[in-house]
C-alpha cells in the first residue's frame with residue numbers, strides 16, 4: 001500500500017493543476033487511467049484564452065488565471081504559455097443585440113472588448129463576407145494557449161515536490177476505511193485521507209465507485225477539423241473568429257485553419273470521435289460567413305466538454321462523506337481557468353476557504369460546492 005496525503009483521480013488539466021497547487025502542502029499521487037496524460041478533453045481543446053464567457057464566475061476564474069499564464073513560476077515552462085491572437089466575435093444583422101450584450105457584460109473588466117464595424121472586421125480577416133457580418137466585437141487580449149506546455153508544467157511541479165504521476169492506473173475501487181480513502185487499480189493500492197475527483201467526463205462514475213450520489217454532470221461532444229487555407233489567404237495574423245450565437249468558430253493553427261461547428265451533443269463518457277454530420281455543419285456554417293473553401297481536411301477530432309446542470313464548476317467536499325473532494329464540470333473553460341482553479345481547489349481542500357483574490361471577485365464556496373446538487377434527501 002502506497003500512502004500519500006492527497007490522491008488525485010484523473011491526470012487531465014484539472015488533476016494536474018490541483019496536484020500542482022497541493023504538492024507543496026503534502027505528498028500527491030495523480031492516478032490516470034490512460035497510458036498518456038492529456039488523452040481526453042485536455043489534449044483535444046481549441047486552446048483559446050477568452051474572457052467572453054456568459055457566467056461572471058467563469059470570467060472571474062479566467063482573469064484570475066492570467067497572471068500565472070503570463071508569468072509562470074521560474075522553471076515552469078521553457079516556452080511562453082500564451083501567444084498573442086485576439087478574438088473577433090461576429091454577428092449577422094439579426095445578432096447585433098448579442099454583440100451589445102457581450103459589451104455590456106464585459107464593460108467593467110480591465111480586459112478590453114471593443115465594438116467594431118464590418119469594415120474593421122474585414123480589415124482583420126479579409127475572407128469575411130460583407131453581407132453576413134453586420135458588426136463585431138474585438139477582444140484584443142484573447143490569446144492562444146500552449147496547452148501541452150501548461151499541462152506538463154503542472155505535472156513537473158508535482159514531481160519536483162516529491163509527488164508522483166501514475167499512468168495506466170485506472171481507479172477501480174474507492175473505499176473509506178479507518179479515516180482514509182483506499183484507491184485500488186489493477187496492480188496497486190493507494191491510501192490518503194483526501195481523494196480529489198478530477199475525472200472530467202467520468203467524475204460522476206468515479207463518485208459511483210465510491211458509492212456516492214452523482215452531481216449529474218453532462219459530457220457534450222465538440223468537433224474540430226483542421227484544413228488548409230485557400231492559397232490566396234494568409235491567416236497567420238488573423239484573430240480567432242467566433243460566431244456570437246455560438247454556432248461556429250475558426251482560427252489559424254500552425255499554417256492551417258482550425259474550425260468547429262461549436263456542437264454540444266450530449267454523450268455518455270467515452271473516447272469521443274468526430275461525426276461526419278458535425279464536420280459538414282462546420283463547413284456549411286463557416287462558408288456562410290467567410291469565403292473559406294474547404295478542399296482537404298487534414299485532421300479531425302472530437303472531445304467531451306463536461307458541464308454541471310448550472311454550467312458552473314463543481315469544487316468542494318462531498319457533503320455526505322469525509323475527505324471526498326469534487327473538482328469537475330470544467331466545461332469549455334477548463335484550460336484557461338486552470339491556474340486559478342488549481343489554487344482554489346488546494347485552498348478548499350486544505351480548509352482555508354475561498355482565496356482572497358477570488359472572494360473579491362464575488363465567488364463563494366456555496367456557489368461552487370457539490371452540495372448545491374445534493375440538497376434532496378437520499
Ligand SMILES: Cc1cc2nc3c(=O)[nH]c(=O)nc-3n(C[C@H](O)[C@H](O)[C@H](O)COP(=O)(O)OP(=O)(O)OC[C@H]3O[C@@H](n4cnc5c(N)ncnc54)[C@H](O)[C@@H]3O)c2cc1C
Nearest residue numbers: 010012013014033040042046048171200303333334335336
Ligand atoms: C473541442 C474542445 C475545445 C475546447 N476548447 C477549449 C478552449 O479553447 N479553452 C479552454 O479553456 N477549454 C477548452 N475546452 C475544454 C477543456 O478541454 C476542458 O475543460 C478540460 O480539458 C477538462 O479537463 P479535465 O482534466 O477535467 O478532463 P480530462 O482532460 O478529460 O481529464 C480527465 C481524466 O480522468 C481520467 N479518468 C477517468 N476515470 C478514471 C479512473 N477511474 N481512474 C483514473 N483516471 C480516470 C481520464 O482518463 C482523463 O484523462 C475544449 C474542449 C474540447 C473538447
